[in-house]
Amino acid sequence: MAKNASDRYMHYYERWASNQSSRLKAMEDLEKLQSVQLKELSDKQSTPETQLQFTIEAWLQIIECRRVLKWTFAYGYYLPSHEHAKKQFFEYLQGEAEAGLERLHHCAEEELNQFVCNTEDTPKNFSDFRKKLIGLTKVTKTYFENLVKALENDLADVSKSSTNHESLLEKR
Structure with missing residues (x-):
């Protein structure tokens, strides 16, 4: 049990630390x-x-x-293990937000760098890039707003969903 508890702690801590490190790197990249x-x-x-x-x-x-x-990794660590539906919903929301963030980060870093370093790109390519980056920024913001709202409500949508599901089953 102690090994499982230690492994679980390390899992969440490493992801917490990784995002902190990525955040600091992003701050350096913004400065650059x-x-x-x-x-x-x-x-x-x-x-x-x-x-x-x-x-x-x-x-x-x-x-x-x-x-x-x-900080979602700290939340996830303290999420009671017996609340399976909440845990699944949390991991889904967290995964969607993280995937959106990775798409945005790649676009802002790699794709932007192509325009900074390359002089052969056409204005149309840059216009397309602008639309893509603005769109990804908005979509990612929405993912994270939804994630934060869900966490602020203690993942209450899970309770509503399972209650609705149970009442549908009772009607049958």
Whole structure:
């Protein structure tokens, strides 16, 4: 039992620490974007820096999401193991939010870097990238807002859902 408890703690702690580390790295990346890359991108795309704020907003969203995701692992650790439905719902919401965050992070880091480093991209490619990054930022924000609301309500939707399911079964 002690080994299981220790392994369980390490599982949640490592994910907590990993998201903290990713958050700090994202903060460094934002600083680099603001101090160096935004000017380069502005020059290469012939676009004023003020019209490139969507890149900063994406990184700010990434940083906030990493903060929230980090603390979801603390929440998950303290979620009672006998509440299976809540645990499944929590893990689903957390997984969806994390997947959205990873898509956003990849776009803001890898795909943006292609425009900063490459001079051969067309304005249409950059326009498509802009739409994609703005969309991913909004979608990821929504995932995390839903996750936070669910946690603030102690995953109450699970109780409602199972109550509705039970009442449907009783009617049969």
